[in-house]
Amino acid sequence: MFQEVLGAYGLNVEKLTTEPFGSGLINHTWKVYGDGVAYILQEVNTEVFREPLNIARNIEAIKKYLDQTAPKYLFVAPISALNGDDFVVIDDHFYRIFPFVENSCSVDFVQEPEQAYHAAKQFGKFTRMLGAFNVNQLKPTILDFHNLPLRVEQFKVALENAGDARKAEAKFAIEEIIRLYEIEEQYVHMVDSGALNPRVIHHDTKISNVLLQVETGIGLCVIDLDTVMPGYFISDVGDMMRTYLSEANEEERDINKIAIREDVFAAIHKGYMEEMDSVLSFAEKQFFIYAGKFMIYMQAVRFITDFLNGDVYYKTSYPEHNLVRGLNQLDLLNKYMAKEARFEEIVKQINADRVNDPKKILN
Structure with missing residues (x-):
């Protein structure tokens, strides 16, 4: 699966490490890194999100608006596959890739x-x-x-x-x-x-x-x-x-x-x-x-x-x-x-x- 998905984005799976990432309970998420690059790979849970293309259209519309009105705002949108699609679909499973934001982190619970x-x-x-x-x-x-x-x-x-x-x-x-x-x-x-x-x-x-x-x-x-x-x-x-x-x-x-x-x-x-x-x-x-x-x-x-x-x-x-x-x-x-x-x-x-x-x- 990883080879086919990553290949759709022009990435060489043999030069990359893929490991589970984050604590989300809905979608499956992995960090993909190596060869000087880092990405977040995600499979959308279509049992919860039954119309994944609605997600893509929403994000695209918001990105277009923010690019025009607030170009400096950090909006982490998915990267398009080589064919221009928002998702790579394999056996009815929907995958997408995001850029990994360096020097960033998240926490699971509010400690302070x-x-x-x-x-x-x-x-x-x-x-x-x-x-x-x-x-x-x-x-x-x-x-x-x-x-x-x-x-x-x-x-x-x-x-x-x-x-x-x-x-x-x-x-x-x-x-x-x-x-x-x-x-x-x-x-x-x-x-x-x-x-x-x-x-x-x-x-x-x-x-x-x-x-x-x-x-x-x-x-x-x-x-x-x-x-x-x-x-x-x-x-x-x-x-x-x-x-x-x-x-x-x-x-x-x-x-x-x-x-x-x-x-x-x-x-x-x-x-x-x-x-x-x-x-x-x-x-x-x-x-x-x-x-x-x-x-x-x-x-x-x-x-x-x-x-x-x-x-x-x-x-x-x-x-x-x-x-x-x-x-x-x-x-x-x-x-x-x-x-x-x-x-x-x-x-x-x-x-x-x-x-x-x-x-x-x-x-």
Whole structure:
């Protein structure tokens, strides 16, 4: 496979080393290097991305726009094969190659607030730079990816059809999801009222999707652009809240290890709003804190729905895996909501600091 794929790009596989790279869970990724060159080779998971050509068209349209409006911006787009195609297709498998960005690195977990700050700044910058881009040019790469009403409806159907044993096991989680239906109701109201503006949104803002400069840790750019499509800013902000705030991730079984880091929340707000403060409407800014509830709740709903359905979507390692994940997210959500008043204070202080010293970043 490697010889055929790399040959389509004019690369000699005999002079190159190919090894697995990164921690992504969707696509298969390798680093290809040697003979003075380095690339990232990736196979797109077409079980998740059923229309890979939509990905290629989206990236091409964004690249063309940024080349014209921000030619110095580091936009890591795939390299065309010798025949000019975006993908090399072998036995219905879709492969592509990216340039490897030297002196860059990524991290899998937020270890310090500065990392959250630089990541949030890069995701905000990406959306800001595409503020005048016609978002209608982009095609959905995963239909209904962050459609919370759909996820809640799927939960209701799963609950109706689930066996008694599964419902009994998930009793507490089910009660929590129902108790918090207001999160979905608020989302519907926001969308119906026009309070949220469609924008170019990354939709997968985990920390590993930002390249950092090796020596300084400063953010360079965002990567993994397959989920870039029209959406609302709460998706990107919410996913950062969900994946950055607690050192314990969604796989943690001990909920006592789940804790909200206020300094990381502050870093996310500072970084994102330094780029997006002039872009977001007054109404949108009121939903910055809500964004965390939106994404954490939706992920909890999805995990519990899959558990009730018999674990048909997410890969599991043990029988209660999806239930544990769902309870994990519900605990994170409750701890997040308990901090809302404190978050409001933090936002007010950041805004005051910005007025008093616009260049102020982190204490």
